[in-house]
Amino acid sequence: MDSFISLIQAAVVFGTVIMFGAVGETLTEKSGNLNLGVPGIMYLGGIASLTGAFFYESAVASPNAILCVLIALVCGVGASMLGGLIYSFLTITLRANQNVSGLALSIFGSGVANFFGGSLNKLAGGVGQISVASTSAAFRAQIPLLSGLGVPGRIFFSYGFMMYLAIVIAILMQCFFSYSRAGLNLRSVGENPATADAAGINVGRNKYLATCIGAGISGLGGIFYVMDYTKGTWANDGTIEKLGWLAVALVIFTRWKPKNAVWGAYLFGMMYWLYFYISGLTRSTQELFKMLPYVVTIVVLVLVSLRKKREDQPPEHLGLAYFREDR
Amino acid sequence: MAIRLENITKTFGTVHANHNISMEIRRGEILSLLGENGSGKTTLMNMLSGIYYPDAGQIYVDGREVSIRSPKDAFDLGIGMIHQHFKLVDVFTAAENVILGLPERGRVNRRTVAKKVREICERYGFEVDPNQKVYDMSVSQKQTLEIVKVLYRGANVLILDEPTAVLTPQEADKLFAVMRRMRADGKAVVIITHKLHEVLSVSDRVAILRKGEYVGDVPTREATELSLTEMMVGQKVSLNIDRPEPVNPRRRLSVEHLSIVNAEGVKVLDDVSFECNSGEILGIAGISGCGQRELLEAIAGLQREEPGSSIKYYPPAGGEEELTLCTPRQIRDHGIALSFVPEDRLGMGLVGGFGMSDNMMLKDYNNGHSFFTDRTRPRELAARIKEDLAVQTPDLITPVRKLSGGNVQKVLVGREIAAAPSVLMTAYAVRGLDINTSYTIYRLLNEQKKKGVAVIFVGEDLDVLLELCDRILVLCAGRVNGVLDGRSAKKEEVGLLMTNLNKKGEGAA
Secondary structure, three states, X not given: OHHHHHHHHHHHHXXXXXXXXXXXHHHHHHOOOOXXXXXXXXXXXXXXXXXXXXXXXXXXXXXXXXXXXXXXXXXXXXHHHHXXXXXXXHHHHOOOOHHHHHHHHHHXXXXXXXXHHHHHHHHHOOOOOOOOHHHHHHHHOOOOOHHHOHHHHHHHOOOOHHHHHHHHHHHHHHHHHHHEHHHHHHHHHHHOHHHHHHOXXXXXXXXXXXXXXXXXXXXXXXHHHHHHHOOOOOOOOXXXXXXXXXXXXXXXXXXXXXXXXXXXXXXXXXXXXXXXXOOOOOHHHHHHHHOHHHHHHHHHHHHHHHHOOHHHOOOOOOOOOOOOOOO | OOEEEEEEEEEEOOEEEEEEEEEEEOOOEEEEEEOOOOOOHHHHHHXXXXXOOOXXXXXXXXXXXXXXXXXXXXXXXXXXXXXXXXXXXXXXXHHHHHHOOOOOOOEOOHHHHHHHHHHHHHHHOOOOOOOOEHHHOOHHHXXXXXXXXXXXXXXXXXXXXOOOOOOOHHHHHHHHXXXXXXXXXXXXXXXXXXXXXXXXXXXXXXXXXXXXXXXXXXXXXXXXXXXXXXXXXXXXXXXXXXXXXXXXOOEEEEEEEXXXXXXXXXXXXXXXXXXXXXOEEEEXXXXXXXXXXXXXXXXXXXXXXXXXXXXXXXXXXXXXXXXXXXXXXXXXXXXXXXXXXXXXXXXXXXXXXXXXXXXXXXXXXXXXXXXXXXXXXXXXXXXXXXXXXXXXXXXXOOOXXXXXXXXXXXXXXXHHHHOOOOEEEEEOOOOOOOHHHHHHHHHHHHHHHHOOOEXXXXXXXXXXXXXXXXXXXXXXXXXXXXXXXXXXXXXXXXXXXXXXXXXXXXXXO
């Protein structure tokens, strides 16, 4: 029982990282931009929030918890959006190839993050010595009474506020797509930019906004990972990158519907950790279990392709640049 | 007067798409904009709808000088354009497409929109279900939706770019009725079309462009097909299609009991049998989607025939070859060429990103034994086609998707003919082409016929079929509904066979 609960907790924590990444990427992809830079963006968010918090905490004697959270969020989201802006400039203004730009951003983000992560470690006096205790504590603060409710408390309420924020953002995003005019306009840009253009929608603006805001949301995943899961330290182990790619896979798994990310992300988190909680696995059989999220994504792709339902397909113009006077 | 254009000029690179054009669009009038392919009609209208911005010149709307920098500016001025390629989002419903991009904010109120859409439909006699998804709609429904969309935005000036190119005659008549109702409503309507009989029947005034320049306008009642064509082409023309007598016809191809079942399990061709002869043009008539495409594809080896089907080829040298189980390449090597012009023109036969010479190579890159491809001959062939058919392209390496539709078709048809086939199949070879280019294509087909080639011509225009073809095979719902003599058949007779399936299922005549 105990190990089952800790599996769920681990799944929820990693699921939250993936959910942020996937919901942000869904917003980006709805505008027709296939941003494969999600891992890089998450890296940027993580390292920027850590850096901001580190300098704030080392500058003042008694850090204010609310300010800690704000500084970490502003730095992290800002850096991620900057990553999104680079990608937007390359693909929307210069009409560079989206796949190449996205992959470059992934490599760039992880390089930048690990460079500054290493520098921070040095400044702090060694690996694992970075101390942003107040910020991390603020991020990890649980809801006082509810978290003590025994098993339900541990399953549902043993997390920091960002876990709930992810669900709220996913649901809001779904409502935005389904019910708002702005969402309808944005979707038309991803489906058929020429049509959107002819209807008087500013294609470039929609793409820029969706890509930058989407990157900001994806970056929240990196912040959550660094502040909550690694408790405000920097480890150069590539986990963020793995979670970033899982986020890209989850977008496909959810068939571009953020509401599906709410349960899909936890399912992915569960599959990610499953190997850890199954006894008797060797190093090599573990790897088979680690493939699970990707296998499931492929199965979903096959099923969706077989059913041929138009609503389950990716935005029609995904991955393609748009130029009005082109023919 | 609704709109006045003064000295409008637009260039793309070094090409003058429009040069110094001045013209008027008036309220309560249907204006036909006429011109050959690539004469700059669509470009000119795109400057009114905000897709392009003129390099020089002024646009006046209701006497006020305006600058139309985006489609939104055009809507604000009450100008709506229905493009040749529909601007609709497939996964959206009709209502969602209608409200796309409108300035209102906040929630989408689908019920109010649906109500307003129904009001417009009642007023002009449209049938549009606001909740139907676009991907479930027929071409004609999509076009209706485009018109509703423009009217919903309160357009007073409607521009229709080749609206009838993809419609059946009945659907086109419905559209003309709608246009007349809009004219009666005081709106200005501009229609771009190649079909002269449509120009004469629906419009009040005709404006003509030639090679990007404005030739002039005439009231429709003073115009005839011949006078309009001469204005368009700039020289005397003859509108008679030649039909030489077949010389020494020999059986070249025989199709027996051909049946095809498509991926959805529907029998699209049912026990089709016919023969075609050398030195003869065999026309195939039928409502679109009656199996014409599948029939040609089956002969070209692109379809899987049902058991019992047989397609035999009789080479000029004698003997007979069974084609039923051959690969497309084997069939092609027998000298059977297919040029199919699909609705999107580029879909089959040409690669849009390739230039003319590379497209020539698609057919014979595999010839010869050298490891490297031979680029000289395709380039020569491309140059010859460009010369012979007057293909308008800056050079042979410009991607063909950048050419206008008519020029794309010339490249396709030209290449197929250049392969010196013994059976030449063309489908919708003149779809969307202006009259001059169409006649060039008829002339090319006749030349092939005189050379002893068996030509199969799938056409849409019954008048052309009756003037060009020696025999006409009528398909109806995948069955051969009769074979008529092209010289004696009457239009009504063909029309009747196209729509009423002869229950006895008459075989090859």
